[in-house]
Every structure is written in C-alpha cells, then in structure tokens.
Amino acid sequence: MIFGGRSLDDLSLDDFRSLIDNRIPEGPHLDYKETPYSGRPQDIREMLRDIIALANAEGGYLALGIREEESGQPVELM
Numbered sequence: 001m002i003f004g005g006r007s008l009d010d011l012s013l014d015d016f017r018s019l020i021d022n023r024i025p026e027g028p029h030l031d032y033k034e035t036p037y038s039g040r041p042q043d044i045r046e047m048l049r050d051i052i053a054l055a056n057a058e059g060g061y062l063a064l065g066i067r068e069e070e071s072g073q074p075v076e077l078m
Contacts, residue, residue, distance in 0.1 A: 002030045019074050026072035029060030034067045
C-alpha cells in the first residue's frame with residue numbers, strides 16, 4: 001500500500017514529493033486531484049464518489065493539489 005499504510009498524521013510534504021519524484025501512478029489506493037473540491041453540489045457528489053471508490057478498495061489516499069498526466073502519473077505539486 002502507498003506510504004506503508006501510515007496515517008495522514010505521520011506523513012510530511014516530502015512523502016508527497018516522493019510520489020512525484022518516483023512517478024507513482026494513480027491506482028485503487030491512490031487518487032490525485034489538482035484542485036480541491038468546491039462546495040457546489042456536483043463537486044460534492046464527485047468527492048463522495050472518489051471517497052467511496054477508495055473505501056471499496058479497502059482504503060487509500062486522496063491527494064489534493066497534485067497535477068497528473070493523462071496516464072495518471074503525478075508531475076507537480078500545485
């Protein structure tokens with residue numbers, strides 16, 4: 001599992017930079033979002049779908065503020 005299953009409290013910005021440096025792609029336990037969700041109903045629904053998908057995959061990380069390529073590989077912190 002990504003980050004060895006550590007909690008968010010145990011992660012640092014360097015941990016997220018390592019995802020980019022190592023070009024770790026999205027997968028069942030990791031989802032990148034370039035921008036945060038707004039309070040608009042359609043964005044709230046999208047956020048809930050993303051969270052449910054991670055929960056159905058037995059957990060994972062929803063990383064906000066990371067731009068990705070179409071292939072799902074991260075390219076930069078926003």
